[in-house]
Amino acid sequence: MPAEFQEELFRGVGLIEPLFDENNVRFIRTKTGRQLTAPGIDLSAMTASIINQNTDTPPSINPVFSSKTFGAYTYKTSPVAVSFETVSGFV
Amino acid sequence: MSSIITEAYEVGFSQGIGADLISGNGTTAPQGLLTAATDSTIVTASNTAILSDEIESIYFKLPKIHRKQPQDRLGYVRWCLPLIRKAKDTANRPLLNVANDTETLMGKKVLVSPSMSSGPSAKFVFANLSQYVVRVATDSVRVQVANQVPGYAEQGTSLLYSFMRIDAKLIAPAASVSPAVFATLHA
Numbered sequence: 529m530p531a532e533f534q535e536e537l538f539r540g541v542g543l544i545e546p547l548f549d550e551n552n553v554r555f556i557r558t559k560t561g562r563q564l565t566a567p568g569i570d571l572s573a574m575t576a577s578i579i580n581q582n583t584d585t586p587p588s589i590n591p592v593f594s595s596k597t598f599g600a601y602t603y604k605t606s607p608v609a610v611s612f613e614t615v616s617g618f619v
Numbered sequence: 620m621s622s623i624i625t626e627a628y629e630v631g632f633s634q635g636i637g638a639d640l641i642s643g644n645g646t647t648a649p650q651g652l653l654t655a656a657t658d659s660t661i662v663t664a665s666n667t668a669i670l671s672d673e674i675e676s677i678y679f680k681l682p683k684i685h686r687k688q689p690q691d692r693l694g695y696v697r698w699c700l701p702l703i704r705k706a707k708d709t710a711n712r713p714l715l716n717v718a719n720d721t722e723t724l725m726g727k728k729v730l731v732s733p734s735m736s737s738g739p740s741a742k743f744v745f746a747n748l749s750q751y752v753v754r755v756a757t758d759s760v761r762v763q764v765a766n767q768v769p770g771y772a773e774q775g776t777s778l779l780y781s782f783m784r785i786d787a788k789l790i791a792p793a794a795s796v797s798p799a800v801f802a803t804l805h806a
Contacts, residue, residue, distance in 0.1 A: 533625065533760075533762075534757065534760050536625055536629075537625060537628060537629055537632070537760065537781075537783075538755070540625065540626060540628075540629030540630075540633075541629050541632045541633045541636065541637075543629075544629065544630065544633035544637065544733065545633040545636065545637035545640060545732060545733070545734065546730035546731070546732055547637070547640040547641070547652060547730075547732060547748075547751065547753065547787070548632075548633065548636060548637065548640065548753060552728075552730060552748050553748045553749075553751045553752065553753050553787075554748075554749055554750070554751065554752045554753070555752075555753050555755070556752060556753070556754045556755070557754075557755050557757050558754060558755070558756055558757065559756070559757055559758050560756055560758055560759075561756035561758075561759055561784040564754055566752055566788075566790060568750075568790040568791070568792040569792055570792040570793040570796075571684045571792075571793070571796060572682070572684070572793050572795055572796040573793070591792075592792055592793065593792070594790075594792040596752070596788045596790055598752070598754040598786040598787075598788060599786050600754070600756045600759065600784035600785060600786050601639075601648060601649060601784065601785060601786055602759070602782060602783075602784045603632060603635050603636055603782065603783050603784070603785065604780050604781070604782050605627070605628050605631035605632060605635070605780055605781045605782075606627075606631055606780075607765070607778035607779060607780050608624050608627055608628075608778070608779045608780075609771060609776045609777070609778055609779075610624070610776060610777060610779055611775055611776055611777075612766075612775050612776070612777060615764055615766075615777045615779065
């Protein structure tokens with residue numbers, strides 16, 4: 529399908545459902561639906577401390593790194609019935 | 620003609636995918652924002668009004684590290700907009716601001732999803748949506764033609780379907796600082 533169709537489709541879906549709008553959420557486009565792992569950091573464990581010369585600064589606690597695995601669920605719309613002539617103009 | 624068909628697909632996907640982006644279970648469907656959000660345990664005193672104090676309480680249930688996000692990355696997805704629209708502070712000023720066709724509450728963008736539940740016990744979500752990831756497989760977006768469907772082929776028509784593969788999840792590494800909390804309207 530032409531790229532314009534895809535862009536128009538994404539934009540149109542996002543206008544109705546804001547969680548599909550790339551201006552609102554983190555929107556990741558991948559070519560295929562192969563498994564994708566996205567990392568996340570426990571922000572509540574992040575901190576910073578002063579270091580001084582000649583002072584032993586013990587290692588601080590590492591924040592927990594977690595990951596989420598993304599698959600791809602297939603959605604199919606309801607069918608639209610059109611004449612044979614229209615099909616050749618659309619697809 | 621093609622724009623009409625594309626519009627039909629937009630509505631179809633927004634209904635089907637949209638419902639799962641709100642309440643999908645995360646195991647056999649994308650993880651919905653409401654499913655992933657933490658219960659703030661706040662229930663409004665009424666199901667016909669939302670008070671200023673209640674909005675403030677829910678707002679501060681979202682950890683500061685998520686509230687600091689710029690306006691365009693923090694959204695509230697909710698159904699009860701008419702109730703929030705009527706909410707006023709002690710000086711009778713409306714809490715909801717409308718500017719440039721955008722509604723903001725506590726300085727943050729308000730998003731309205733048609734898939735959120737409605738009526739008494741409805742939920743509304745306060746979230747840092749930069750932590751909500753929607754993944755789309757672009758090669759999967761296509762239109763499929765069925766030319767030989769009985770009852771249609773005889774009449775010179777085909778059926779056009781559109782397909783799309785997606786997944787979505789809330790990235791929430793620590794339950795103690797969930798990037799999404801929800802509140803409940805009184806039953």
